[in-house]
Amino acid sequence: MSILIDETTTFxxxxxxxxxxxxxxxxxxxxxxxxQVVGGVTPGRKGRDVHxxxxxxxxxxxxxxxxRPIDGSVxxxxxxxxxxxxxxxxxxxxxxxxxxxxRIPRRDVAEMVELAALRAGASSAPTAWASSFPTSSRWAxxxxxxxxxxxxTRAGPSGSSRARAA
Amino acid sequence: MTTExxxxxxxxxxxQSTAVSIGGDAIIGSxxxxxxxxxxxxxxxxxxxxxxEPGGRMESELARWVTENDSRLPIVAFMAGRFMDEMPGMSFxxxxxxxxxxxxxxxxxxxxxxxxxxxVAEEISQIPEIMKAKLAGIERxxxxxxxxxxxxxxxxxxxx
Numbered sequence: 001m002s003i004l005i006d007e008t009t010t011f012x013x014x015x016x017x018x019x020x021x022x023x024x025x026x027x028x029x030x031x032x033x034x035x036q037v038v039g040g041v042t043p044g045r046k047g048r049d050v051h052x053x054x055x056x057x058x059x060x061x062x063x064x065x066x067x068r069p070i071d072g073s074v075x076x077x078x079x080x081x082x083x084x085x086x087x088x089x090x091x092x093x094x095x096x097x098x099x100x101x102x103r104i105p106r107r108d109v110a111e112m113v114e115l116a117a118l119r120a121g122a123s124s125a126p127t128a129w130a131s132s133f134p135t136s137s138r139w140a141x142x143x144x145x146x147x148x149x150x151x152x153t154r155a156g157p158s159g160s161s162r163a164r165a166a
Numbered sequence: 167m168t169t170e171x172x173x174x175x176x177x178x179x180x181x182q183s184t185a186v187s188i189g190g191d192a193i194i195g196s197x198x199x200x201x202x203x204x205x206x207x208x209x210x211x212x213x214x215x216x217x218x219e220p221g222g223r224m225e226s227e228l229a230r231w232v233t234e235n236d237s238r239l240p241i242v243a244f245m246a247g248r249f250m251d252e253m254p255g256m257s258f259x260x261x262x263x264x265x266x267x268x269x270x271x272x273x274x275x276x277x278x279x280x281x282x283x284x285x286v287a288e289e290i291s292q293i294p295e296i297m298k299a300k301l302a303g304i305e306r307x308x309x310x311x312x313x314x315x316x317x318x319x320x321x322x323x324x325x326x
Contacts, residue, residue, distance in 0.1 A: 002183045002184040002208070002210075003183065003184045003201070003204040003205055003208050003211070004184060004186065004204065005184075097195070099195075106191075106192065106193060109191070109193045109194075110193055112195075113193060113194075113195055116195060
């Protein structure tokens with residue numbers, strides 16, 4: 001058994017049409033008996049598919065297509081839009097958020113953590129709320145300082161997505 | 167480092183129920199202490215390995231949680247960047263390693279973990295050996311007593 005996720009956990013990939021997200025999705029589908037990637041979200045790309053995973057404009061559409069609440073989301077959108085994506089996931093009932101993006105402004109991270117705690121407190125659902133921000137604001141300090149040139153992104157799935165045993 | 171820890175354990179024949187990369191940032195979503203009750207309630211989890219760095223208060227929170235809740239799980243920690251104690255005032259790497267006071271230094275954190283019965287390995291390669299010894303009950307004479315208690319301690323039982 002595992003905590004947080006297991007082989008029955010359904011999740012979406014936000015920013016699924018991005019280069020790293022496409023690879024990440026492939027790896028998730030290949031892992032073990034195959035992860036339950038039930039959808040992807042990239043605004044404006046509805047109707048496409050990534051390795052057979054349907055793409056939607058919004059999390060709401062992905063949930064509607066799945067027909068049931070979705071357990072988790074892997075967020076791979078750029079730092080400036082990460083907060084928005086995470087808020088959208090949380091407000092659509094997603095219980096576990098894993099953020100792959102680095103260099104998210106620290107203030108945004110604080111707001112995301114706050115909203116997660118808020119929704120967890122309001123929820124009487126029998127599932128534990130857990131939010132995980134594996135590599136989120138690692139370089140937040142430099143990202144938030146105007147005039148600091150961004151260094152090359154070390155994007156990619158954090159080890160956790162593959163290391164978790166089903 | 168999550169993958170490094172996992173592969174070190176797997177190579178030594180220790181499987182993992184769950185590996186969580188909580189991140190090395192100043193603000194994160196889930197701390198050690200928040201995840202502990204979930205592991206504590208998982209009957210297939212027998213022990214915990216954590217990778218830590220100087221800076222931040224998470225380890226003292228963990229030590230407190232372990233002590234207060236009389237955790238059944240043996241914990242082995244590895245602390246990277248011990249050398250930072252020799253270079254006060256220098257800031258290293260990423261946001262999470264900013265040392266704000268004496269409480270955050272590597273040696274202080276190691277002492278705090280040790281007080282809670284958490285062994286801090288000198289090298290990553292020692293982790294499996296230390297964990298196996300702990301699982302076998304060595305260094306933990308009270309290990310027998312804990313198998314009798316079936317209910318996880320006070321915190322709400324998690325469900326995933």
